[in-house]
Each structure stands twice: as C-alpha cells, then as structure tokens.
Amino acid sequence: MNEENLKHVQNIVEAALLAAGRPLTVDQLRELFEEHERPARQVMEHVLMLLEEACAGRGFELRKVASGYRFQVRQDFAPWVGRLFEEKPQRYSRALLETLALIAYRQPITRGEIEDIRGVTVSSNIIRTLQEREWVRVVGHKDVPGRPAMYATTRQFLDYFNLSSLDELPPLAEIRDLEEIGREIEREIQAEIQFDSPDASEPDDFSAAGNEEASASRDGSSPLTTPDEDPSQSNTTLH
C-alpha cells in the first residue's frame, strides 16, 4: 500500500473513531471498507500507530481499551473540559442555613437539639448535604437514650467562610443587635415619613451612632473585616 492510500485509510479510520462514540476493534474498522479495498490487519494496525503519532501534542489521544480503540480527551485538559459538565448550583434552603448556623454556634449539637430550637424537624437530606459538603461532621454520640449523633463544623467550613477559628464568627449578641438596629432604622424611616422632614442630618446621626455601637460590641476584635461582609455595617450605612 502506498503512502497516499495509507493516508486515505488513516483519514477514514480517524473519522470513524470520532463519529462512532464508542471503541472500535481492528476488525470493525476493516469492515468499513469494501472487500476489494479492505486493508490487511497489519496495515490497519500500522495505520492506528500512525494515527496515534498524529495526535501527539494535540487535545486528544488514541487509546486502546478492552473493546477496541477510541479517541480520548487528554487528561491534561480535564480541568477545562470538566467545566462543560458543571451544573449550575442551586441555592440552599433557609432550613439548611439555619441548621448550619445552629451547628456552628452550638456545637457539638444533636439533631434533636437543633429541632428543639428551630421548632421543626430537620430533614436527613439537610444533614447529609452538609456532610457531603464537608462543612459538618459527626464528632461523637451523646450518651442519652438513642445515642444521637453530635454534629460539629469542620476545618473546611472555616476555610470556606474565611475564618481562622470559630472565634471569628460574630458573637450572638451582635446578631441580636443587628436586628435591633434594623428595627431602629425602620422606625427612623417611619418617623421621617410622618414628620415629612427630609432632613439629611438625622439619618447621618443615626448611622454614626449605629456604627459606634457595632464596633463597641465587637470589643476590638474584628470578626468580619471587609465592610460588605458585615451586615450591621451595611445596615447602618443604608441612609
């Protein structure tokens, strides 16, 4: 077989392997040719070797697997190719976030204790999701009837939220203040509307006071450094 013929066979084999979407054996590849033009087995194997060489330095390679030959995307490109198949993540439910918050602040905590505080049952799905995400793990079982698992947060949880330790979580007191501040803002707005006095100084005063309070309650420690991460800050600077 001359070089031109070889190239022709090589192109057909290449096209067939790319179109098949499954591995093809040497004989299956030979079957693509009519009898009078069918390459011998050795020729086909030679062509496959040429094809393998032709893939050098490209995005895909020829691989021999149990059921024949196939083209395969090179492992090197998996990080990019993988993004093709990423599903758009959905958002977590409020129930899940509440559960996570309780585990973070009250660990080690059992499911029953979470349910007591939330006033509703916690679905197994939520716990499983949190465990799969590796934010939460079982640290033991409480020595009470039923021996319920006790949950705690993980290193990965801290890493994800950019915390070096649980200390950096805003203290519960502050979260309550936050709520207070929110209510105060609302009151202010109501007052403004009632008195119909769009005085610019009022909100500014309030906001300054709010800021003071927030920083005071944090006691010099800074659980959340960037302003956009701090809900109390954004609340007070609303006006």
Added chain:
Amino acid sequence: MNEENLKHVQNIVEAALLAAGRPLTVDQLRELFEEHERPARQVMEHVLMLLEEACAGRGFELRKVASGYRFQVRQDFAPWVGRLFEEKPQRYSRALLETLALIAYRQPITRGEIEDIRGVTVSSNIIRTLQEREWVRVVGHKDVPGRPAMYATTRQFLDYFNLSSLDELPPLAEIRDLEEIGREIEREIQAEIQFDSPDASEPDDFSAAGNEEASASRDGSSPLTTPDEDPSQSNTTLH
C-alpha cells in the same frame, strides 16, 4: 499571547469540542477558562482558525453552524463512516421537503400559505414530523380569522443541514419578471382584438410567439440573484 499559550488554548478548545460532542459558541469556549486566563474573543476566533487549519488533510473538519463550532466528519469520508451505523440515512418525501423549504424560505408562514403555494393540503403528519425533529416550531399566530399558527425554522434545523444562518440557504430561484410577461400578454391580446379573429388556432399562435420572446428576455439574465424576493411584489406589478 505567545505561541505556546496559543497552542495551549488550541488544545483545550479541541479537547472541549470533542468532549462536548455538540456545537459550542465562542463565548461558551471562553467560559471554560478561569477569568485570569480567559482569552479575548478575537484570540478565541484566531485559535478556531488555527484549529480549522490544523484539520486540513485529516478525516474531520471544524465547522461553524448555527449553535456554534463543532468537529464533524468530512463529507468525503461519509460513505465509509456511514457503514458504522446500521440504519441507512433517512430519506425525506418530496411533500416534507417542499413544506420544509417553504417554511425555511418564507418564514414565518402559516399552513394555509404553504398550501396556497403547493396547491395541495399539507398533511398534519408532515408538520408533526418537522416539529418532532425540532426543525420547525410555531413562532406565533397570525392575526386573521382562525388565528393560524405561523411556523419558522429552528437552530437545530440549521445545525442539521450544516448551516450557520438562513443566509447560507441556497438562493431561491428568482421569479422571472412578471411585469414584462404581463405586458407581453397584453400586447398579444391587443393584437388579437385588433385582428378580431377568434380562431381556435389563435392561442397556439399566441403561445408560440410568446415562447420566442420570453426565451430572448431570459437570455443572459441570471435566474438566481436575491434569495428572498417577495412574490407579492411581483404579483402587484403584474397588472
């Protein structure tokens, strides 16, 4: 971007197109890269050009279709590759192809309008088949009594027929200048009236005379010019 980087991007694009097995747009390809390494649109287009060149003389080619770029088997090798699949490529009836062509060239078009031009009723089977293949879809309803559905072709239609846009459809044969024909007929009729000879052979004579003139007028004029010429226009100029 240096040559090495370009080669890297080219390999990733090649890998991704083969991994996807479906067309990908320039933007979809760019999204595979993280922000800091994401190639500009022009760079991506350049890479696609390089990739196309790299396929020269091989079994497959890079093709731009409506939904993006894809790798596909070169037409030259389809006869061999086709043997991979037991099912023979489907043949479509003339009725279906005519209906499809009318929708493609005249969209949006109602079933009634298709029937007017074809001179026969369009079977519901045909419309259903075209919709099931996702070549055709309802794009609205005409504001006339009965509010008939208006059909148009889809991206899948373009993808299937290797087109990147409707502009790439083969140009529609131009209707011969009807205004001129109208004038010819008029002249003939005038002549007939003048000679006032309602002989049975007249129409034949008339027709023969018209024959000469018409072929003369068609000489040298290209029958294929604009792909989309409004038939209603020719209609109005007829009289």
Added chain:
Amino acid sequence: MTEPESGSEELQEQPAVAPTEEGGQAPVARVDGKPVSDLPQDLYIPPDALAVFLEAFEGPLDLLLYLIRRQNMNILDIDVSEITRQYMDYISAVEAMRFDLAAEYLVMAATLAEIKSRMLLPRQEVEEDEEDDPRAELIRRLQQYERFKKAAEDVDSLPRMERDTFPNSAALPELQRGDAHPSVDLREVLLALQGVLQRAELFTSHHVEKERLSTRERMSSILAMLPADRFIPFESLFTREEGRLGVVVSFLAMLELVKEELIEIVQAETLGAIHVRARTSK
C-alpha cells in the same frame, strides 16, 4: 430514527424524481415491476399505472409542471388548450377508476377549463383582462411552485447530518468533580440564625446565649480526638504551642464536656496520671 412519513408518502418518493427530468428517460412509475417511462400518447394508461402516476405528483401544480415540461414548453408560454386537454384526459381517466381523486385536481381542472374558454372568446375590453387575467394567475402560481420545488431539491442536497457528515466526539478523561455546590455568603448564615433566634424566642423559653465559641469549638475537637474504646493521657489533649490561653481553653472545654457527661476522666491514684475517655461512641 423514525420514519417521518406514512407509507404512502414513501411511495411517492421513488417516481417523483422522474417528472423533473426532461425527455422522460427515467421511469415515471412502475407497474408490476416494469418501469413506465412515459405515458402513452394515445392515453391508454393501465389503470394501476395511472393511480401510481398521480401519486407521484405533489398536487395539480406539480402535474401541470410535468405536462408543460413534457411538451418542452416554457411556463410563460403555456399552450393552455393543449395542456388543458392533456390534464383533463389524465384526471378523467383517474376519475373513471378512482373516486377519491383529490379535490385540488378537480379545482385545477375547472380553472383550466375556464382559462381555455376565456382564451377562445374575443376580448371585449382591455381593462377587464388587466384586472383579472386567469392565465397570468396560473402562470404566477406555477412559477411560485416551481421555485419552491427547486428549493426543496436544494435543501435535500445540502450536506446533512447522518448522511453526509457525522458529529465528532471523544471519550472523556477522568473529570474532577467541579465545585457544583451553591455558594453561601456568611451573611446568609447569620440572617438564618437571626431567624431561628427570633422564632426560638417566640416558641420556647430556650436560651441561646452568647457562648464562648472557642470553648465550644475546642469541645468538638477534643471529642473528635478521643477514642471511645480506650483512655488516652490527659496531657495529650493540650498543645504546648498554643500557649497559656490555649491550655485554658482546652481545660474549660474538658470541664464543660465532663459537665455534659460527654467524657470521662479517671485518675487511678493520687497524683497519678490522668486519663480521658469519651463517653460517647462514634
């Protein structure tokens, strides 16, 4: 892949090619396996052949186009008399044996008859013809149809999937599981907690107080370190590098764990080694 058409439409496929060819070399129909390449001029058509013959056409316009082509006529110069005669002959022959001849064919027959009769009559007024020339209308329709008949052939000859080309793909490499998880902002967690606290206050007298988080965290980590089945030395639970504060936190955490009966601390003899064991199972 599924057959898009009913069987009858497949039938149309084969002979349909014939009318487009000039000179009638290709068979227009097959009767008992024998090709019928042209219809006899004397119009003797075997009944079966005629049925198949008509099915080969996509309607009256298609049939008319075929007749015009066969006469080597230009559409623009249809010899209405001759075409009408042939058309009528065909459809009356079909009608004679088939009752379900499509209405469209009959309408066309009527149209042709009307055109023919008009052509035979002396023209009275030019205006009338200009406004309502049935022949021009027929020509217009034939031209329109011819355009799209050609367009259908063009579409059919476009290189298409599954016949002229095939999409390419390659097997995937091993893919790392991407980060398909939802992203969460810490503020969302805090807001969620705020919600819980609010409700907790409403529903129960639960006290969720400000906690020494470092202690609770240490409680978790100590629990995680402790094997349930054996004691480990008390000292091993402290990390020297953490300094005094760390030791205090660990100690407080252990006291809390003892209080909650989660761990057990034993000392075999006075001033002897202290050992710790989890009272919980893992």
